[in-house]
Amino acid sequence: MSQPTHGQSQSQSAKQSGEKPGGPHVAPRAVQHGGQIIVKMTGKESTDFRGIIRLLGRDVEGHTTVRNALRKIRGFGHNAASNLMRVILKELNVKPETLIGELSDQQLQAIETIAREPFKHGFKQHQLNHAKDPETGTARHLAVNDLIFAMRQGLEQERNTRSWKGWRLSIGQRVRGQHTRTTGRTGLTVGVLKKAIKAQKAAAASGAQEAGKKEEKK
Known part of the structure; x- marks a missing residue:
């Protein structure tokens, strides 16, 4: 069976070899290009790959x-x-x-x-990443969805008990003593806002000066 070259689609290689697309003999490194799957072989694959x-x-x-x-x-x-x-x-x-x-x-x-x-x-x-479960007291190692659920439940419990960590989380602030001026900043940049305010004040001042000059001429 000839191996498909770079740029040859999986369906084209399957037609030439007489196999069904996506069969065990086709070991694609899937890349979507123009609605087709471009097959890239590395030469390390076996028939069961x-x-x-x-x-x-x-x-x-x-x-x-x-x-x-x-x-x-x-x-x-x-x-x-x-x-x-x-x-x-x-x-x-x-x-x-x-x-x-x-x-x-x-x-x-x-x-x-x-x-x-x-x-x-x-x-x-x-x-282990969950050395002592707060409910059962046993040691576990959580992964994927179990880890996400346990983290969410832990944060929710902190909020409900109104602990320091839960209170800081509820107002969207850091909980480990970081300076809030440089970490956890959200929204627009303060420097950009200051520049915009200064530009507005300068435009208003120049407009007031021009209006005063016109009144003096009258």
Whole structure:
């Protein structure tokens, strides 16, 4: 099967090879151009390669390495993704440089299981982003929608209890002691407003002077 060149659409390559568009043998790096999908091959793909992978509720491009794919998940920064990658390498024997599109469904399911419950796979409490749940008191690591919901609930609780943090959040101010003159500024720039006011005052003053001169001439 001949590989599609750069600038050749997925549908055209599928017609030449006799395969259906989007089949397993077509490993596109999807780029929309003129209503067509331009296929860009890297030469690293196998026959089981998939262009788009669903990982923890997020679509990840298949050419992304496993290490970088974990960093794209909300809730896993550089350190958390590195720690998670060590566990994946030890338990699943998946190398960090492996393309995410090369993994099977069983491997992806195992990665999601480890990512949702990392404390069961060697993660220590200080490595979790939710070390102590305020309701249950247990340690958890939240990701994607669970993390967004927990953050929203925490801020809402701060507002309802009228704590210092909640009060500052309710009026739209910073909560960690920053100077409000330089951080958290919204609306139009003060300098621009001052310039506009000065221009208006100068125009009004010049108009008043011209009116006074006309009255003197009369």
